[in-house]
Amino acid sequence: MTGERRILSGGDIRRALTRIAHEIVEANKGLDGLLLVGVLRRGAPLARRIAQAVASFEGASVPVGALDINLYRDDLTSRPQPLVRPTELPVSVDGRAVVLVDDVFFTGRTARAALNALMDLGRPRVVQLAALVDRGHHELPICADYVGKNIPTSLGEIVQVRVSEVDGVDEVAVVDRAEAREA
Amino acid sequence: MSAAICIRGARVIDPASGEDSVRDLFIRDGLIAGAPETPPDGAVTLEGAGLVASPGFIDLHAHLREPGFEDKESIETGTAAAAAGGFTTVCAMPNTSPAIDSAAVVEFIARRAREAGPVRVLAFGAVSKGRAGLELTDMEELARAGVVGFTDDGSPVATGRLMQAALLYAGELGLPVMDHCEDHSITAGLGINEGPTASRLGLAGYPSAGEESIIARDIALLSLVGGRFHAAHVSTAGGVEMIRAAKRRGLAVTAEVTPHHLTMTDEWALGAGAATAGVAAPLTAAAYDARAKVSPPLRSAADRDALAEGLRDGTLDAVATDHAPHTFGDKAVPFDEAAVGLSGLETAFGSLMSLVRVGALDLPALIARLTVGPASVLGERFAGLASLAVGSPADVVLFDPDERWEVDASRFASKGKNTPLDGLTLQGRVKATIAGGEIAFGGPAR
Amino acid sequence: MTTALAEERRDARADGAAPPRRRHALDLDDFSRDEITGLLDSADAMRELLRRSIKKAPSLRGKVILTLFLEPSTRTRVSFEQAGKMLSADVINISGSGSSAEKGESLLNTALTLQAMRADLLVVRSPHSGAPYFLARNLDRMGVVNAGDGRHAHPTQALLDLMTMRRSLGDLAGKRVVIVGDALHSRVARSDVFGLRALGASVTLCGPPTLLPLDLLRGGGAGVPAAGIPGVSVEHDLDRAIADADAVIALRIQQERQEAGALPGMREYTRRWQVTEARYRKAKPGALLMHPGPMNEGIEIASSLAHAPGALIEEQVTNGVAVRMALLYQLLTGEREGGEA
Numbered sequence: 001m002t003g004e005r006r007i008l009s010g011g012d013i014r015r016a017l018t019r020i021a022h023e024i025v026e027a028n029k030g031l032d033g034l035l036l037v038g039v040l041r042r043g044a045p046l047a048r049r050i051a052q053a054v055a056s057f058e059g060a061s062v063p064v065g066a067l068d069i070n071l072y073r074d075d076l077t078s079r080p081q082p083l084v085r086p087t088e089l090p091v092s093v094d095g096r097a098v099v100l101v102d103d104v105f106f107t108g109r110t111a112r113a114a115l116n117a118l119m120d121l122g123r124p125r126v127v128q129l130a131a132l133v134d135r136g137h138h139e140l141p142i143c144a145d146y147v148g149k150n151i152p153t154s155l156g157e158i159v160q161v162r163v164s165e166v167d168g169v170d171e172v173a174v175v176d177r178a179e180a181r182e183a
Numbered sequence: 184m185s186a187a188i189c190i191r192g193a194r195v196i197d198p199a200s201g202e203d204s205v206r207d208l209f210i211r212d213g214l215i216a217g218a219p220e221t222p223p224d225g226a227v228t229l230e231g232a233g234l235v236a237s238p239g240f241i242d243l244h245a246h247l248r249e250p251g252f253e254d255k256e257s258i259e260t261g262t263a264a265a266a267a268g269g270f271t272t273v274c275a276m277p278n279t280s281p282a283i284d285s286a287a288v289v290e291f292i293a294r295r296a297r298e299a300g301p302v303r304v305l306a307f308g309a310v311s312k313g314r315a316g317l318e319l320t321d322m323e324e325l326a327r328a329g330v331v332g333f334t335d336d337g338s339p340v341a342t343g344r345l346m347q348a349a350l351l352y353a354g355e356l357g358l359p360v361m362d363h364c365e366d367h368s369i370t371a372g373l374g375i376n377e378g379p380t381a382s383r384l385g386l387a388g389y390p391s392a393g394e395e396s397i398i399a400r401d402i403a404l405l406s407l408v409g410g411r412f413h414a415a416h417v418s419t420a421g422g423v424e425m426i427r428a429a430k431r432r433g434l435a436v437t438a439e440v441t442p443h444h445l446t447m448t449d450e451w452a453l454g455a456g457a458a459t460a461g462v463a464a465p466l467t468a469a470a471y472d473a474r475a476k477v478s479p480p481l482r483s484a485a486d487r488d489a490l491a492e493g494l495r496d497g498t499l500d501a502v503a504t505d506h507a508p509h510t511f512g513d514k515a516v517p518f519d520e521a522a523v524g525l526s527g528l529e530t531a532f533g534s535l536m537s538l539v540r541v542g543a544l545d546l547p548a549l550i551a552r553l554t555v556g557p558a559s560v561l562g563e564r565f566a567g568l569a570s571l572a573v574g575s576p577a578d579v580v581l582f583d584p585d586e587r588w589e590v591d592a593s594r595f596a597s598k599g600k601n602t603p604l605d606g607l608t609l610q611g612r613v614k615a616t617i618a619g620g621e622i623a624f625g626g627p628a629r
Numbered sequence: 630m631t632t633a634l635a636e637e638r639r640d641a642r643a644d645g646a647a648p649p650r651r652r653h654a655l656d657l658d659d660f661s662r663d664e665i666t667g668l669l670d671s672a673d674a675m676r677e678l679l680r681r682s683i684k685k686a687p688s689l690r691g692k693v694i695l696t697l698f699l700e701p702s703t704r705t706r707v708s709f710e711q712a713g714k715m716l717s718a719d720v721i722n723i724s725g726s727g728s729s730a731e732k733g734e735s736l737l738n739t740a741l742t743l744q745a746m747r748a749d750l751l752v753v754r755s756p757h758s759g760a761p762y763f764l765a766r767n768l769d770r771m772g773v774v775n776a777g778d779g780r781h782a783h784p785t786q787a788l789l790d791l792m793t794m795r796r797s798l799g800d801l802a803g804k805r806v807v808i809v810g811d812a813l814h815s816r817v818a819r820s821d822v823f824g825l826r827a828l829g830a831s832v833t834l835c836g837p838p839t840l841l842p843l844d845l846l847r848g849g850g851a852g853v854p855a856a857g858i859p860g861v862s863v864e865h866d867l868d869r870a871i872a873d874a875d876a877v878i879a880l881r882i883q884q885e886r887q888e889a890g891a892l893p894g895m896r897e898y899t900r901r902w903q904v905t906e907a908r909y910r911k912a913k914p915g916a917l918l919m920h921p922g923p924m925n926e927g928i929e930i931a932s933s934l935a936h937a938p939g940a941l942i943e944e945q946v947t948n949g950v951a952v953r954m955a956l957l958y959q960l961l962t963g964e965r966e967g968g969e970a
Contacts, residue, residue, distance in 0.1 A: 068674060071686035071716065071958070081650060081963025083667065084955070086674040120683045382845035385758040385781030385819060462845060463858050465659035468766040471759030515737050515767075517757035519779070 003176035007151055007159075010170035013132065016148030017046065020130050021053035023146050028097050033125065035096040036064045039114050040085050043067075045165040046132055047101035065089035067100070072113035093122040103161035105131035105147070108140035115142075133172055135159045187211045187223045188617060190581060193231025197238065197571040198551035208236050210577040213620030217573045227622070229581060229615055237550045238569045239271025239578035239618060241557040243361075243439050244336070244415060244503035245528065247273070247304070249295060250288065251280025256508040256598045258295040261528070262302040264506070264597035266623035268528040269553075269613035271578035272303040272568055273506075274561075277314065278337035284309040284320045286328035293329060301618035303568070303578070305331045305561070307361060310349045316341025319348055326356045331561050334361035336415055339397055347404045354410025359437065359560060361413040364397035364422070365389075365479065374476035374523045376449040378483055383462040384452060384471060386519060389480050391419040398422045402429045405436060413560055414438040416505050418479040420489035427498040437560045439503035440490050442527060442534040443477060447603070448484050451475035452518070455603050473514045473521035474603040477507070494552055495544040501557035502549075504531045508599020526599030530590055532582060534604070536611030539584070546584065577620040586612040650963045653765045653773045654956055656782035657824040665827055669792050671955035672948065678715060679951060689718035692961050695743050697723045698754040698776070699736075704922060704946070705776050705786070709752050712953035718961070721748075740764050744771040749961055752776050758816075772960050780814045785956060786921055787820035789949040791828065793941050794876050796948070797917055802829030807870050807912075809902055810880030810929055811840040817921045818880055822861055832861045835870040836880075836902055839891040867901065871908050876917040879904050879929040895928060905931045917941055 008016070028034055031054065038047030044066040051064045068085040100114050111129055118127060130146035135153045151174065153159060158175045162168075188210040196203050208231070209216040211223065242265065248256035256264075258275075265273045275292060277283030283292070289306050296304035308330035309320050314337070322333060333353050340346040340362050349360045370389040375381045377388025398414055402425060405412045414426060417438050429436045450462075454469025475481060493499040507524020514521050535553075539546050558569035567575045587610045592600035615625030657665070678686055694713040698706050706722065713720040723743075736755075743751060750772045753761050758779030765773040777783040791801070798804055806825055812818040812834045819842075825832050834841055846863055864870035871877060886892050909918060918934060919941055926932040935942065 071678070071688040073688070081959065084671045084674040084958065086677045088677075116687070120685065121681060377844070379845045382813070382842035385779055385816060466656060466762065467659075468653065468655070468762055471762045473763075512735060516735060517755065517760040517763050519757050519759075 005174045006171055007133075007174055008149060008172035013148070013170050013172065016132060017049050018053045020146045020148060021050045022057070024050070024099055024128075024130065025054060025058060027128070027145070031058060031060055031062050033095065033097050034062050035089075035091060035093060035098045035124075036062055037067050037089065037098055037100050037118070038064065039100060039102040039110060040066055040068045042103040042161055042163050042166055043101045045163045046103060050101060050130070063090045067114060067117055069110060069113040069117050072117045074109060074113070087117070087121070089121065093118060093124045095123070095125050097126045097128070098124040099128045099130055099146075101130045103132050103163075104159050105129070105134040105144045106137060106159070108138045108142040111142050112140055132161055133159055187216075187226040188229065188577075188620070188622070189222065189226050190229045190231045190236050190579070193234050193236040193581060195236050195571065196547050196550050198547055198555045199238070199566070199570040200572060202571070203547055208571065208579065210579065210617060210620050214577050215571055215573050215575045215579075229626075231581060234581050234583050234614055235546070236571075236579055236581050238554040238571055239580045239616060240269045240532070240553040241272040241501075241561075241568060242270045242504050242506070242528065242531075243274050243413075243501055243557045243560055244441075245273045245275060245506040246278065246508065246524065247275045248508060249279065250291060254510050254598070255513070258292065258304060259299040260596060260598050261506070261508070262296065262299045262304060263624075264526070264528040264595060265302050266300070266616045266618065267596045267613065268504075268530070269532050269580035269582060269616050270302065270528060271580070271616060271618040271623070272305060273528075274305045274307055274331060276336045277307050277309040277334065282309045282314045283307065283330070284312050284314070284325075286324050289325060289328035289330055301621040301623045303618065305329070307332050307334045307336070309333065310335045310340050310360060311345060314338060316345060319345070319352060322352050322356060322358075326358060330358070331565075332359040332361055332413065334363065334415065336361065336363045339363050339365045339367070343400050343404060346401055347408055350404055350410030350412060351408045354408070357562065359411040359413040361415050362397065362401050363415050364394045364401065364417075366393045366396045369393035369396065372519060373478055374480050374518070374521070375452055376480045376482045378449060379462045380449045380452055384466075384518070391421055391482065391486065394419050394479055395421040395425065398425050402426075402434065402436060405429070405434050406432070409435070411435045411437070416441050416444065416479060416503065417490065417493070417499060418444045418482050418486060420486045423489050423493035423498055427493065427496075430498060437500045438493075438498065439501040439557070439560070440494055440499045441505045442502060442531045443481065443525060444479075445487065445490050445494065445502070446534045446537055447475065447481050448487055449481045451481055451603055455607065471518040472603055473516070473518050474525060474601050474605070476518060476521050476523055477505070477525055478523035491538055491543040494538075495548060500552070500560055502531070502535060502552045503557065504528050506597070506599075508597050509601045510598075511600070514601050525602045526592070526595060526597045527602070528597060529595050530602060530604050530609060532613055533588065533590070533609030533611045536584060536609070540610065577617055579617040580613060581615040581617075581625070582611065582613045584611050586610065588612050651960065653761070654784055654960065655761050655765060655773065655775045657784045657787050657820050657827065660824070660827060662827050662829070665788070665791065665824060668788060668952065668955045668959060669795055671958065672788075672792050672952040673796070675951040675954040675958075676947070678954070679947065684715050685717060686715065687717045688958060689713065689716040689961055692718040692750070693748040694718045694720045694750045694752060694957065695723060695748045696720065696752040696776070697739070697743070700754050700756045700777070702754055702777070704949075705754065708946070708949045709776060709785075709953050712950050712957055715950075716954055716957060718957065736760065736764070737767055740768055740771075744768050750774060750957070753778075755779065774956070774960065777816055779816065781816050782820045783816040783921075784820045784824075785949070785953055786817050787824040788952045788956065789945055790817075790821055790878065790919060790921070791824045792948045792952050793919060793945050794917060795828075797941070798875055801825065804830045804875040805833065805873065806830050806876045806878065807833045807835055807874040808878045808880065809835040809867055809870065809904060811882055811886060812836055812880065813840045813842050814883070814886065815880045818878075821878060822858065826858065826860050833864050833870050833874070834861065835864050835867050837892065837898070838865060840886065867904075867908060868911065871904075872911050874912040874916055876919065877904060877909070877912060878919045878921070881921065881923065882925060882929050899928055903929060903931060904934060906933060909934060919945060922946075
């Protein structure tokens with residue numbers, strides 16, 4: 001794996017998520033009406049961790065859900081077919097301040113799909129976006145409100161966020177696209 | 184008059200005389216000739232080295248469809264297909280429109296056959312008027328017009344009472360009654376054997392008993408009133424056994440079997456090539472192959488093997504093609520709506536050679552079932568059609584028993600392209616067919 | 630070519646995305662265990678969509694699905710239509726009556742015409758066994774889904790049966806399912822058998838000898854394991870067959886079978902093969918009772934059972950929509966071989 005660069009360690013991820021947790025509570029002036037929604041697949045564990053961080057310093061819990069966006073993608077016939085997973089929200093999104101949580105913010109198309117999926121579920125009061133990594137190359141007029149780390153990349157690279165719940169390890173790496181394909 | 188023909192250096196097999204030797208074969212003035220002292224001027228020479236020459240094949244059972252169904256076949260295309268398959272005589276079935284139930288239709292067919300070419304066309308007359316199963320045709324008038332027997336083929340002789348009358352009346356005329364043995368009260372569906380394959384496909388089947396019960400009926404009537412009973416396209420082991428027993432009792436029963444019942448099974452409905460996978464395997468889009476839908480249906484492997492044994496031991500006198508050409512549209516429908524039958528004249532010999540290769544019977548015996556066997560069903564007056572004796576009609580087929588060739592139905596002379604063999608490779612190919620001294624197919628080779 | 634969401638390709642692979650996309654769904658006999666499991670997982674997710682107030686997602690936007698029903702059916706046709714519409718496909722219904730089929734146009738010509746109109750998928754119900762196979766081999770651009778063909782197969786009904794069973798019983802491997810009734814003429818039974826076998830369940834067919842495909846199963850005596858399809862047995866005595874069953878599927882009895890001489894009489898049938906309360910108690914506690922519908926209450930199932938809390942007949946209808954959504958999604962999304970995008 002000569003072409004792989006580790007950008008964030010497990011500790012870096014933990015610190016970044018803790019900071020995002022503080023920023024979310026600060027920007028929303030508390031926990032009132034807050035709902036964290038992780039975008040499946042790796043956004044979901046990140047959302048839960050942010051919620052845990054909030055609980056640790058606020059002493060109160062914030063509801064967390066998981067959102068599957070595969071039925072809302074704009075590239076369903078140009079890629080291998082993704083498995084559809086259940087969307088699980090503990091409360092209605094109506095009137096809530098919803099924070100979408102994703103692992104990588106790239107073209108903005110995932111965020112677009114997530115917004116559409118969310119709107120079909122109800123009418124949130126406000127929607128914000130948190131991403132562990134913003135790698136640039138945005139293709140849509142969407143910006144992340146909370147970013148763990150900005151990582152300038154070329155299009156020939158892939159940013160891989162690994163979380164222990166899915167991948168057995170916490171880290172972020174930049175991988176050469178050709179090598180990623182071989183692996 | 185046609186030119187003299189010399190077939191040079193072929194292996195000559197003549198079951199009528201028992202001959203099997205390599206020699207030259209001469210034809211002059213439409214007849215088999217003796218060796219001339221000097222070759223006649225303008226004689227056509229066919230190189231026969233490595234090939235087999237035998238009497239032309241006789242098909243007791245072909246659907247030439249004319250008059251009435253010329254979109255499926257005509258006498259012209261049907262006889263061309265016969266010639267391409269090595270047949271020099273074909274018997275036309277009477278399920279035409281109008282049916283062959285009057286002298287006028289018999290004469291029409293004879294005229295069209297003369298116009299078409301040298302292959303001999305004989306006609307079976309209908310047993311019942313309009314093949315309706317109610318009253319006998321004017322059998323003596325039909326006999327005088329030239330029919331060689333009677334059948335309501337496509338349908339069985341409808342009732343035992345009618346069959347009894349037909350055997351009696353035709354027997355007095357010296358002609359056989361051919362029956363398509365199928366008990367409609369047993370057959371739930373058409374075109375597929377009742378068995379695991381039909382159950383797998385969710386199709387209503389036609390069990391062996393549906394054929395056997397009518398064969399039993401006809402044999403019982405034959406022993407009651409006499410006459411001659413010919414069982415068409417026998418497809419079941421039980422049918423073979425009953426005919427074997429009836430022959431042992433000395434009854435005047437004869438029988439035929441088709442190339443497809445001798446070489447294929449009901450599993451061909453799963454799609455050619457899927458046949459070996461068995462009924463537990465997944466179906467493919469090739470399943471429900473309506474080209475393998477015939478009547479009677481393709482049966483089990485045990486039936487197929489019993490038929491081959493019946494052919495070998497002579498219980499089954501003749502191979503008959505049951506050539507049943509259909510249009511594309513007749514078959515381009517779901518299986519249970521498709522027409523029954525396959526276009527068989529041009530693949531018959533290639534299919535049958537597989538029996539010789541697996542040792543089911545030897546080549547002279549196979550030729551006998553294609554020549555003297557069917558001639559004997561037609562009666563003594565047709566014996567010359569199955570003989571290479573000097574002075575016999577010059578009906579000769581020249582074939583390569585080993586040549587491999589791919590079946591391309593689109594190139595059939597027949598209008599019927601309906602065969603599950605399309606695209607498959609057969610071994611054994613007709614090279615030239617001479618009927619009445621004229622080259623009907625092939626020609627001076629090389 | 631720049632592909633949006635490129636980094637998520639990795640996700641799709643790592644998470645075991647479906648195998649190369651299939652074009653047709655003709656029966657469950659060519660579905661692997663993994664493919665069925667994937668479909669049922671996806672169907673579970675689709676059920677969530679069914680509960681929403683906005684029952685629609687855009688994943689099949691711009692796809693055209695035709696339903697061609699040459700046999701009366703409300704339940705299955707509406708279920709397919711709803712499934713397609715909830716995923717935003719355009720669904721066009723063609724019925725047998727009033728269509729060109731009634732004017733004598735052949736099924737093949739009708740299908741070729743529909744294909745030329747650039748429809749993506751043809752959902753076909755036909756009274757003729759094998760009609761979807763015939764269409765699949767004659768259509769080169771349009772996928773075919775079998776919505777029931779004659780007495781042969783009904784794969785989406787079987788999928789919903791599997792989904793219903795799995796949601797109640799969990800993993801079906803090792804479970805024992807009894808199918809009682811007219812399995813010979815039942816397209817549901819045939820597809821259920823292949824689906825259950827793929828998931829590792831064992832199946833007992835129970836019914837009169839005239840209504841079971843005994844030649845396919847070989848054997849045919851009490852409890853004789855079938856040689857034809859492994860894991861499938863025959864037991865004519867329902868009291869014995871039902872003992873310790875995890876699920877019972879009662880099939881619809883059609884009156885015309887009696888007229889055709891395949892049944893002694895309805896009284897005798899109900900006496901010997903009706904799922905009664907007493908018989909149902911012999912199955913495992915909590916055993917499922919299912920019926921593909923429409924039901925003859927008091928014939929194949931005692932009326933008191935048909936509406937009992939343990940009966941899943943309405944649950945089956947909901948699952949039918951979900952599982953058809955999953956199937957349409959699987960057939961119409963994902964990379965095509967040859968990269969037609």
